[in-house]
Amino acid sequence: MAEFDRVVWNPRERPLSSDSNREASYTEMTLRAALAALTTPRMNASSPAAKAPTPSGFLGDGLKCYPPDVGTPTILPIAPGLGFWGGVVDAASNIGGVLGVDDTDTFKPLVLSATENITLVPNGTVNDRVDLIEVRYRRELLNPTAVEQLDPGSGVFLPNTVNKTLTWELSGQQGTVTEPALSTAYIGYKVGIPSGAPVPPTLTPGYIPLAYFRMFALSAGFSNPFQISDERRLLTPYGMQTVSIVVSIPLGVGGEVLLGFDGPPGFEPPAFTHTSPVVNNTLFVAFTLHNPPLGVGDFVSGNRVTFNVEMLSFADDQYPVIVGRSCTLLPLLGPTGIGTILNFSFNAIILKTLVAAIDPALLLIPHQNPTVFRITLNYW
Amino acid sequence: MAGLFSREVWNPRERPYSSDNNREAAYVELALRAAIAAFTTPRTSAANPSAQTPVPTGFIGEAFKCYAPPVDTPYILAIAPGIGFVGGAADAASSIGGVIGVDDTDTFKPLVLSRPEFIQIVNNPTTLNRIDLIEVRYRRELVTPSPMQTLDTDTGIFVPDAVRKSLTWDCAGQQGTVVSPAPSTACIGYKVGIPAVSPTYPAVTPGYIPLAWFRILPGQPGFTDPQQITEERRLLAPYGVYTIAMTISVDSTVPGAPGVTLVEFGAPPGVEVPTFTHAEPSATSREVTCVLRSLPLGVTTNANRFTSNVQVLSTTTTAFPVVVGRTITVGAVTPPSVDAIITLNFQALILTTAGLSLTTALGVFGNPTVYRITITYW
Numbered sequence: 001m002a003e004f005d006r007v008v009w010n011p012r013e014r015p016l017s018s019d020s021n022r023e024a025s026y027t028e029m030t031l032r033a034a035l036a037a038l039t040t041p042r043m044n045a046s047s048p049a050a051k052a053p054t055p056s057g058f059l060g061d062g063l064k065c066y067p068p069d070v071g072t073p074t075i076l077p078i079a080p081g082l083g084f085w086g087g088v089v090d091a092a093s094n095i096g097g098v099l100g101v102d103d104t105d106t107f108k109p110l111v112l113s114a115t116e117n118i119t120l121v122p123n124g125t126v127n128d129r130v131d132l133i134e135v136r137y138r139r140e141l142l143n144p145t146a147v148e149q150l151d152p153g154s155g156v157f158l159p160n161t162v163n164k165t166l167t168w169e170l171s172g173q174q175g176t177v178t179e180p181a182l183s184t185a186y187i188g189y190k191v192g193i194p195s196g197a198p199v200p201p202t203l204t205p206g207y208i209p210l211a212y213f214r215m216f217a218l219s220a221g222f223s224n225p226f227q228i229s230d231e232r233r234l235l236t237p238y239g240m241q242t243v244s245i246v247v248s249i250p251l252g253v254g255g256e257v258l259l260g261f262d263g264p265p266g267f268e269p270p271a272f273t274h275t276s277p278v279v280n281n282t283l284f285v286a287f288t289l290h291n292p293p294l295g296v297g298d299f300v301s302g303n304r305v306t307f308n309v310e311m312l313s314f315a316d317d318q319y320p321v322i323v324g325r326s327c328t329l330l331p332l333l334g335p336t337g338i339g340t341i342l343n344f345s346f347n348a349i350i351l352k353t354l355v356a357a358i359d360p361a362l363l364l365i366p367h368q369n370p371t372v373f374r375i376t377l378n379y380w
Numbered sequence: 381m382a383g384l385f386s387r388e389v390w391n392p393r394e395r396p397y398s399s400d401n402n403r404e405a406a407y408v409e410l411a412l413r414a415a416i417a418a419f420t421t422p423r424t425s426a427a428n429p430s431a432q433t434p435v436p437t438g439f440i441g442e443a444f445k446c447y448a449p450p451v452d453t454p455y456i457l458a459i460a461p462g463i464g465f466v467g468g469a470a471d472a473a474s475s476i477g478g479v480i481g482v483d484d485t486d487t488f489k490p491l492v493l494s495r496p497e498f499i500q501i502v503n504n505p506t507t508l509n510r511i512d513l514i515e516v517r518y519r520r521e522l523v524t525p526s527p528m529q530t531l532d533t534d535t536g537i538f539v540p541d542a543v544r545k546s547l548t549w550d551c552a553g554q555q556g557t558v559v560s561p562a563p564s565t566a567c568i569g570y571k572v573g574i575p576a577v578s579p580t581y582p583a584v585t586p587g588y589i590p591l592a593w594f595r596i597l598p599g600q601p602g603f604t605d606p607q608q609i610t611e612e613r614r615l616l617a618p619y620g621v622y623t624i625a626m627t628i629s630v631d632s633t634v635p636g637a638p639g640v641t642l643v644e645f646g647a648p649p650g651v652e653v654p655t656f657t658h659a660e661p662s663a664t665s666r667e668v669t670c671v672l673r674s675l676p677l678g679v680t681t682n683a684n685r686f687t688s689n690v691q692v693l694s695t696t697t698t699a700f701p702v703v704v705g706r707t708i709t710v711g712a713v714t715p716p717s718v719d720a721i722i723t724l725n726f727q728a729l730i731l732t733t734a735g736l737s738l739t740t741a742l743g744v745f746g747n748p749t750v751y752r753i754t755i756t757y758w
């Protein structure tokens with residue numbers, strides 16, 4: 001079987017259920033293979049081959065674990081959507097004994113059709129705890145239905161009940177266990193062990209992590225949205241993506257305003273800080289992206305980000321010069337949270353031309369208040 | 381056939397026809413192909429925002445990429461498995477093989493290779509260079525003969541019969557070798573060129589698209605240099621636009637290419653790793669040259685279809701690097717390469733602030749200096 005193969009029904013051929021099932025299997029395999037190929041990154045910097053096995057990933061905010069709302073801090077919602085578990089060595093044929101119901105592709109769907117709410121287990125101890133949400137794919141025959149089925153002995157169709165749907169749906173399929181027990185439900189909530197230095201629960205074999213989150217001592221739920229770490233990897237064309245930001249920076253302390261943010265769904269908006277330009281009229285700006293959906297252990301370096309910053313000039317004789325200073329990925333495992341943050345910083349000055357001739361002592365002039373920066377990030 | 385995303389409908393108690401099943405499969409495939417085509421088709425031109433017509437041919441990632449042979453088997457060229465599409469194929473087929481409903485009306489034809497294909501290179505015993513070609517066409521063939529039962533309309537009884545049960549596009553194992561100017565006939569054609577002092581490229585067989593050309597040197601059974609091959613595929617990307625990004629570290633104390641380290645490289649699968657060199661035009665300026673080989677841009681490459689941005693990370697709060705891109709060029713090919721190369725060249729200097737003015741002297745670079753480069757092309 002290869003992608004884009006089709007089952008052929010020849011004229012007057014006796015119809016077989018296996019042909020219909022196989023046609024559906026072919027179609028789904030082709031769709032999955034095309035999606036996998038379009039979203040698979042290269043192997044690494046030095047090899048142009050496609051990454052193998054195909055990595056897991058999620059479309060937009062599909063299956064993203066959001067921090068609970070302030071009004072319901074004990075309910076953690078998982079967003080509906082699609083994901084795929086890549087590189088799964090689990091080729092099944094004739095699932096449930098039904099000929100042609102096959103699943104030979106290694107890119108397995110993770111499907112959640114409605115928001116799944118997880119009720120958090122309170123932490124009544126005096127130590128912090130780290131919990132885990134993990135998931136596995138479903139692939140199950142269901143929807144028992146009364147049909148008529150041929151009795152080959154009599155040649156008569158007789159009433160019978162059979163499963164009519166192969167589903168990957170995870171909705172309502174959740175369960176809670178406490179570390180070190182293994183999850184068994186498709187969406188597993190694994191409660192960690194409180195400790196002075198809590199460690200994340202072990203991932204159950206056959207599962208992939210969606211999120212880790214910290215439950216503070218003597219708490220029933222969330223008090224800080226940064227308690228959670230998004231462990232998903234976003235599916236994007238060839239694993240590369242762009243984020244664009246427009247921000248207004250005043251000259252005083254604080255007051256940064258995010259005027260525009262265009263990243264794929266699932267990205268948390270950036271947080272800014274800046275230092276008032278009292279030294280050499282230089283403006284120092286820093287910003288942070290919390291928990292970018294870059295995959296567990298897949299994104300390990302600030303060297304996998306390029307970024308450009310632009311400032312619009314507001315006069316004919318004024319020339320902004322901007323320099324990027326750092327782009328780092330930091331683990332955030334301290335007492336206030338868990339996860340990763342991408343930190344960026346840049347400096348900006350404005351040169352002013354004084355006369356028509358070149359003047360070596362170009363004057364540095366104050367920034368406009370506020371100053372608007374346009375930032376583009378590319379990462380992979 | 382009705383429009384995209386049409387479905388065949390089976391009404392209650394309707395007599396089942398094989399053509400209904402076949403047509404349903406054709407509908408689904410038509411919709412999938414059209415969606416991929418629409419999502420990956422570039423605009424017509426800089427001045428025209430309409431989608432390019434006919435839809436151009438392209439490949440997903442490294443699919444059908446011809447890799448230069450490894451050193452230990454220099455005469456075995458590997459073609460990577462995957463999916464590509466021949467665009468704008470004016471070949472609408474209905475009732476393929478006489479089977480009603482087995483239709484293929486879309487112009488975006490799948491090129492499928494389900495496993496790596498290995499090509500045995502024909503040696504070149506002459507004293508002259510030779511340029512060979514790998515080309516491909518789509519397959520679309522009824523296969524898998526199977527024992528089935530077919531209705532005998534005279535007796536009303538199903539009787540044993542042998543019919544072909546699959547329509548396939550898989551090119552695996554479908555290779556053949558010819559010598560130019562003979563046309564290829566196999567789905568994957570290896571066309572051996574004519575040795576000459578100035579060898580010419582074998583002509584692409586009508587109905588085929590080129591995957592790669594490569595040069596075989598005199599007296600050689602295979603490759604001696606990975607740059608003997610040129611990529612002729614075009615990468616499928618959203619609307620034909622894609623970005624590559626890289627981080628490099630330049631050690632000014634080590635002249636030339638050895639002084640540049642590729643720290644990170646982000647690009648679609650199938651894009652070869654760039655090479656670098658650097659120089660110091662003056663004591664206070666740096667020049668870096670980046671060479672990209674065999675980009676999967678299709679047969680025609682134009683330097684005006686690139687944009688680039690370069691950033692230098694500063695190590696102090698008073699140093700402001702200024703980077704200027706100098707050139708992006710499509711290089712001429714020189715033997716033994718048959719490769720088109722893209723060269724990106726830029727220079728950098730550092731301004732230093734002191735008080736409310738710049739110092740008269742230009743600043744000093746840190747060593748090594750880290751550059752972050754983004755290239756977008758289409």
